[in-house]
Amino acid sequence: MANLNYSDGMASQIYYAAVLFLLVSLAIYYIPGDVWYSDASNYFWLIGVIAVWRYSWKLLNLGRALLYKHTVYPFIKSQALKNYRDPQALYVLITSYRMDPKMNFRVYQSLVEEAQALNCPVHIVALITDEADLRIFKILQSHIEHKQNIFFHNIFQKGTGKRSAMYDGLKFIKELGPPPKAPVIFMDGDTMVGKDAIKNAYAVLNNDAKLGAVTTNNRALVQDDRSFVREWYRLRMMNRDMYMSSHSLSRKVLVLTGRFSMFKAQVVMSNEFIQSINFDMIDHWRLQKVRMLTGDDKTTWFYTLKAGWDMLYLPDTYVYPIEVLPKRNFFASSISLTQRWSGNMLRNNYRALRLGWKKLNIFPWIAVLDQRISIWTTLSGPLFATAIMVWQSADFFWVYLLWIIVSRFFQSMLLFISCGQFHPVHIMLLFYDQFMGSIVKSFNTFFLDRQRWERHNTGRINDQQKNLGSGVMWVASMVFIFVAIIYVIVNTPSLVLIR
Structure with missing residues (x-):
């Protein structure tokens, strides 16, 4: 694949x-x-x-990224692993929308393999759209019967968008009663989990009381036979890695990617956070109230930041998003994707600037302005x-x-x-x-x-x-x-x- x-x-x-x-x-x-x-x-x-x-x-930004990747982050990680203890429970909110069954199986298989290494209950809340997904879960469960710590919870999406599905999933997780420091993962159904990604993310997150969320490095698995298309995605990931590392030196990042990010339960279980996933909007001087339909990862970032939490990027911890151009034509696809990504950034940019440099820290605030x-x-x-x-x-x-x-x-x-x-x-x-x-x-x-x-x-x-x-x-x-x-x-x- x-x-x-x-x-x-x-x-x-x-x-x-x-x-x-x-x-x-x-x-x-x-x-x-x-x-x-x-x-x-x-x-x-x-x-x-x-x-x-x-x-x-x-x-x-390069100098800051190198300092973070080669000096600051290795110390953070070594201390975190030294103090590592398995969580009381792990909760995973994973969203799939009409995914290819083979792709879905690989994604859930990678998640289950990593979850099995934990000595705690793992609740996988799958937001699904197809009966085929249920068959995948049955196959996976038949292979993990000897490990009774993994529980699948299936919620069918209403078809009204990713936000409403995530809202239903978060309400379900809240009813499960997660401990305040329990990790909650938000991830997409087209992203494979890399080796030790869950362990590394939780180790860093749990070892710092001021940290509210962490996000990982992405290595795109591009489903295209054209070399320049694969290099375009790789170039975007390289830019992302440098800037995320640079911003992490100030203990902030500019997005908590929906591909894979881990939060403390006390961050995402607040009523304000859950409501913002379902209904988030910005006030614009000309367009007035603009509801944010896409950009759920910008919403999760903004409300984590607004609540005063720090955020870090883990440059050596990988997930593997499976990338497929929405159109065969590269130029049309790149423009369409850039339009969605940049639209999410710009809508969030207005209110992030208004939070001020004291909330965002001075360097990330300048980066948002830039x-x-x-x-x-x-x-x-x-x-x-x-x-x-x-x-x-x-x-x-x-x-x-x-x-x-x-x-x-x-x-x-x-x-x-x-x-x-x-x-x-x-x-x-x-x-x-x-x-x-x-x-x-x-x-x-x-x-x-x-x-x-x-x-x-x-x-x-x-x-x-x-x-x-x-x-x-x-x-x-x-x-x-x-x-x-x-x-x-x-x-x-x-x-x-x-x-």
Whole structure:
């Protein structure tokens, strides 16, 4: 089923490296000679101000991530394992929506194998949609009869979305009466549990009274035969690992992923927390009240943070989400997924900022603020280059191509230092992901009420008046930025690249 091998072979690496070498050679060959003269340096000064800021931020996050991964976290984990005791009970809330039966079996099998290692009752509350799921549980139970600590509780979903299903599951767990410090796992039905993931997560969570939740590293099992698709997912996981590690140095993360996160029962059993899963909303100055339909993991994060709990990321503890593109077309799929992910982030971003840096801690608060600013700074480079090409010379395309390759190679090396993985295609995928992501995020900034799941049609259709207003504001913002860039070019006399 899922391929655990992350290597694409030497032939693939050589092919992508050769393509990059050819692009660099062409860029250098076609760059106009005047670009290298001092009177053309204003362009590099103008774009360099933003670049210095962005790369300084990346270097700062890299340094913090390395400090956390190689010094702080190993000490936390060693102390936690030294004091480890099995929990009184474990509760798992797992959501499946029309999953492939073979996939479902592998997921539950990995969960059961890890749960069997614990010397305590394990209650698996499965939110299911198909009778086939019941047959899977019967097969699994026939293999674990000798181990009487695992109990399956099946709840059929109403078909009204993941949130309502989780709400029913949480109410059921509350009726079971979990002890306050008992671990409660939230996980998706398409995520396999890695070896010792439950033990490591509980060891760290239970050893610190201020910790309310922990989340794990993700290693995507991509169900696609195209190398660049697998690398796109891997690149996203590498970025996630670096930033989650950096933020954990401040004892906060920016999301408690729905793939696999573990909470203390006293955090998730409060009435406010349970109600927020079922019905969560933000107040927006223009769109007024926007109900959050997707983004349940942002809701769990926000209410854990709001209650004053710390959160940590476990970089050496893995779960394996099984990733399938919603469409065969990569570009359509990547835009659709980015639209959902960034929409969740932006809707939560507003209220997270309002909590203030004292609640979030100063560095994560700045990171939340930077999520909004980086949308526009990332767009500025391509728009500036486009303006130069249109206003002065199309030959500047080669200058910008060289800049893309050099700058994204540098970023790839930062991720390599952090995660130890590199593929030549990462260079172009980084640019694509950043530019496409900024376009989608800028769009979502004005369409915060537009939400949709990939697996079902739960969502909200906006009224035409709001759609029109949002669209006009988005187009106006893009035009404003482009006009501002043209103004800078026109009013900088020495910014002449071709004579």
